[in-house]
Amino acid sequence: MAEVYGEGTAGLEVNGGGVATTTPLNVSGSFKEGPKSSSRRRTSVRPSFDADNEFMTLLHGSDPVKVELNRLENEVRDKDRELGDAQAEIKALRLSERLREKAVEELTDELSKVEEKLKLTESLLESKNLEIKKINDEKKASMAAQFAAEATLRRVHAAQKDDDMPPIEAILAPLEAELKLARQEAERTVEVALAKASMVDDLQNKNQELMKQIEICQEENKILDKMHRQKVAEVEKLTQTVRELEEAVLAGGAAANAVRDYQRKVQEMNVMFIADFAGHSNRVATVVANEWKDANDKVMPVKQWLDERRFLQVTFE
Template identity: 50%
Template sequence: MVGFEESGRRNEHPVASQSDPVVLEINRLQNQLKDKKRELGAAQSEIKALKATDAAKDRALEELENDVDKLDERLRVAENLLEQKNLEISRLVTEKKDALAAQCAAEATLRRVYASHKDSDSIRIESFIAPLEAENKIYRNEIAALQEDKKTLERLTKSKELALLEAEKILESALERALIVEEVQNENIDLRRQIEICLEENKILDKTNRQKVVEVEKLSQTVRELEEAILAAGSAANTIRDCQRQISEQNEEKRVLERELARARVAANRVAAVVANEWKDESERVMPVKQWLEERRLLQAEMQRLRDKLTVSERAAKAETQLKEKLQLRLKTLEDGLKRVVTPCASTKTDKPNQLLGLFSGKVVQRKRSSSQPRASRASPLQQPNGNDAGAGDLKRTSSFRTDASAQNLVMRNLWATRCKVADPDTPPKEAVEEKTVIQPSKSTEEVVSASADIEAKKGENQEAETNGNGRPDGEDMVSGFLYDRLQKEVINLRKLFEAKECELNSKDEEIKNLTRKVDALTKSIEVESRKIKREFFAKEKEAALSKSDENKSNRNLNLSKRFSKIPS
């Protein structure tokens, strides 16, 4: 039978190697904290750059407002000129109408003159026609000048209308730019609020990370204490097995002595029978029936004892093999669990439902160990005076672990409640919806992508309207759209970082939960082993008492047989 001490020596090196991954995990968490601080510094520098861009945008807005005011003044001057030109055009139109009326009157007078000339040839018409023709020429010259003036005025009106259309287009583009700038400012305000929320969340995550590092250290200490308790229990089991070996050796010696005694009795009885039959006749030389029955009874009793002891030894061997297999399985599970702690969380984003760090699986409420709860005692079953005291110590240890588990559940519930309640009280419902999307990492990326796609579509429509209206690209609009895209990308990156940090925290919570489960399993296994050891110890004591009583009986029988053998001599 292999002792528990040898198995404990074999498992000393894996325990030492398994305590190292906890230190490595703590170092990795500290490195992650440093990386997060660096990312925070980078985010703050980006925030400063965004503030500088906001100031530049404000200056550009002021310049655009000044340009709009100048264009308004030009529009007013152009409108006044247009009104004057319209008045001149109306005056010229009235003069044209008067000239046409005078021409018609002159033609009518000419017709009358020709008619009167036909009627009376005596009157000379040339004297009447010459002044009228001169007046007609004068009026025709005036009409030609007026038509030229009209053409020039029409050209001027067309040029003014074109200038007005250009001014209207410039105004529309300026208004659109002002609207875009207002939208960018609103988006910038929203981004600032989101950045503040992210910073608060980062602070909360740092606090939870520190708490979890402390809890990991506490759990590693409890694991070490449990390993020490297991080693102490192993030493106790080794001592008990040494006692069992000694008892079995004594039982074997007792059996050998009993066999020799029975053989000696049989030999003595045979010698006595031979001596008794020497003086008898040949017909009477027969072993007495009483002696034969006694010998037969003794041999049958010895055979029955040997059979019973064989069955008892077989049962004990089976129980020991089963216990050894169970202990080997537990040691293998402990080694696998402590080896899996070292594996990094490489696929937390993609394979989150399938595998979270091998050990850290399931989406249940995380259990934490509070610092105010007492620790389990290091007392082993050997260090306590009685077996009942050892059982009481084990019961106290399990009760303390259960109270730790209940306190951990309360701490986790309060922490998740505070994490979900972090929000800006002055934010409108739209911002509340955005905060909900930030808290739910599984939906936030899709919503961010859809929102960015809608904003890019709107921006594309605005750019198409501007290019169709102006007929030329505008450099400042391109700069504002680029800045907006940059801000949107930074918001998406911040949300992704937040999701990654939340995934890491979830994995650490599940790691703590699995460690608490392992601690509970170890305490239960220690309790079961202590109970089994107590039962075996009591059984061995009973067997020792029975063996002592059998030895006393055999000694009495030997003394009686010696006395009876001395009597005939």
């Protein structure tokens, strides 16, 4: 703003965030309009900056670019958090998958051991079956021999004519003892074979149970593989989303830079406008002050006064 007072002093004050200068001008002590007027006059020039103030208020108010950048940054943080959760879940799934694979390997080893035991037991069972068959054949042969011996004894008893022959009981006693021993051994062999057969049945049942467990573990591994693939796809989607959000944040940063450049240009235009207005105000103040002065007491321009003042200072020095 520029003010001119009737006392002969002209001052320039500018407040607008740009250039601020104050220049006192010393002229004649007093001047009169005429012999009939002794009052002092005061003239002021005050331009209005309402339009510029409203524009700057709208410009520095709510910034949609900053709001959008904050929203995108929050969304990026949420996506990063979801990505971390998904990666932790994938690690847990991989750990459980490794544990299940280890359990399957242990069950496979145990199954191979059981199969080896089963093969060994089957070979033992075959050998015992051969022994049982051999014992049965021997039993049949012994029975046939017994029948033949009994027939021979009958024939001998029928043909016996003298009392010097030994009794039939003495001849049959050792044969019966041997036959009893053979029967006991055959019974023991049959019991052992039955025990081996029951053991083979138990091993087969256990083998079937292990096969079922292996099938269940394989199904669970398939399900885990499917879940793992789904999680990997979700992680890829989240990674793509994070990339897109980063690109959006970069684009928002470029827009914010453009807004800052525009604000800087507007401020430079305001500074230039204020400087032009200061010069115009100075000229207006000089013209208004000269209107009330005589030819000898007119106010000189500020620039001329400054140049003369510098010249006088140089001269004195």
